[in-house]
Amino acid sequence: MRDATIIPASESERIAAVRRYDILDTPPDGAFDRITALAARRFGVPISIISIVDEDRIWFKSRHGVPVEQIGRDPGLCASAILADDPYVLTDASVDPRSLANPLVAGEFGLRFYAGVPLTTADGHNLGTLCVIDKEPRPIDDAQIEDLKDLASVVLDQMEMRLAARRAVSKAELLAKEIDHRVMNSLQFVSSLLSMQSRSADVGEAAHHLRLAANRVAAVAQVHRHYTFEGADVTSCIAFLRKLCSDLEQVLGQPISVQGDEGDVPTTAIQPIGLLVNELVTNAAKHGGGTIEVGYSVNGGVHRLSVCDGGKGLPADFSLAEARASLGMRVVSVLVSELGGDLRAGPRPDGSGACFTISFVPGAPRPSTLQ
Template sequence: MTDASIIPPSEPQRLAAVRRYDILDTPPDGAFDRITALAARRFGVPISIISIVDQDRIWFKSHYGVSVKQIGRDPGLCASAILSNDLHILTDASIDPRSLANPLVAGEFGLRFYAGVPLTTDDGHNLGTLCIIDKKARSIDQSQIEDLKDLAAIVIDQMEMQISARRAVSQAELMAREIDHRVMNSLQFVSGLLSMQSRALTDADTVGHLQLAANRVAAVAQVHRHFYAEGVDQASCITFLRRLCADLESILGRKIQVSGDEGVIPTTSVQPIGLLVNELVTNAAKHGQGLIEVRYEIEANRHALIVSDEGRDFPKDFDPTAASQSLGMRVVTSLTTQLGGVLTSGHRPDGGTCLKVSFQVQPQV
């Protein structure tokens, strides 16, 4: 029986630590690649590897001098190296009783020299190793051993920094969601107060203005809710618009039809698009008639948001970007600028008004 086949009782806890660091099958990382390249140069060996020992495999986070990305756990010397906190050294594996039967030694690969330092976490679990390998037998002195240990400590430091960064991002996202949830609740509260105030008045014009303000605030709250429901880097704009407009229908009491091209956009663009739809649809509900249509079109990286209704056409001299326009149109102009887009007005073939915001979306890399 080889050392690698001996599974200690603490193996479940060790594997849990491997999962905690969330490093398995992650993309190449220059920080780790520089360490393996430095180790190979420092010790004059052709191969250097940062390995993570999984349940049934040894996965290479960084591999200098070999192209293979993982091997099975059974023949792996790294699986033996993690059984102890000491350096695992084979100066001539062809005559060392611990490795005579190892296929990496006896087989075509012809491994002769191996020195591996366990990558030990703060709570005492060995995730894998930093190892150096040669196909020639060689010795290693104490100063080199200390250097290899220091490099292994740098590997662990790098892994700790990455897990700390992920935790910080997660906490920041959680805090942002909590803040936005409170903002949404506050907006809904303000909307409710405005609606209550409108019901307490008798002047029809004042009531109308207060109810419009209440609807606008309620709609903005829904934009916030749907924006943070995405929780990803990219989102389907049509899916977002359908959910948002379903809420706007109930708030405004108007039928809204959503159509257009399927496609994803960065979530950084979702919120201004949602606020644009909110303003354009609210304006259409106030000034237009009949069915309100929201259409989203995508051609290459050029996107267009079109909101139309069945009311009267705009006047021939209508300029949607003019400073003298209403508050709603000034908000629309500002959001269009935020997207780096262009706002234009037009008319539907079957009669009615139409506002279009076209903008460019850079593809995610």
């Protein structure tokens, strides 16, 4: 007699297969729910379940006609059904010696009919069952059993497709990381070439501009380096800024202070934020003086990013609109527009130096304005 308490010798391999499909405790899925509804209609029974047998429980991926999400493994008929590859059928559980002592049969639930087909993987592991249940005894013919087996095959096909999709996504993510790594290395290589060229004896006055270009490319490489979030939808902006500015300090050879609030932003906003900070910090290092101050605050849903320096400040007739003629400010303008933000420029709160401040609402793009 098969019993739910019997654990096959290959149980560890079977549990590993269950883990491989990563299906336990996943949300309801319409594709599986349609299969259980169809099975219940085909057999004219009130209950149909797609079960996955875990180490100590039977979890229901789809359940038609029952409110519970799982039961213990010991009393579960599905745990018995996975012990063999053939369908497990009880036409009248109240007189079948295999189920007389089962709590689902002898107890209040009053199960009388059970037909379960194992969900068998290509490598021979039974993950669980597709089963139909009734509280009344009933016959079952070969055609119905074949129908149940076909529906079980559809269940496994769905699981295989989801597994293949997850593997494809994983491969794509690995490829993206490899591309990111190569892009960063390429940027660092270009920066090194520019730096080497700036030290050549024959470049003359171009040496200064080559060094600036080398620093700018190296800074962009650092932005790229920290743009990895393992599939997260949001991330801490201040944490990203601290890591980025720590690297920019090394690249630019100028102290950078980062202060601000904790606040999550969409990961899609991090790259333009990083490139903005890179551009504004590079400009501050070139034209300003003292410690560069990077600030980040959140107030009423509005995020503010600022880059300030302790230099001589902006000219009295400075205009952001006119400043857009320079390449740097054109880059800044495009990035601010990508965030749907507003850019302002002026002195620091104490009246000294220069501050550039971007205000934006994550997830709510709006036209960019320069003031």
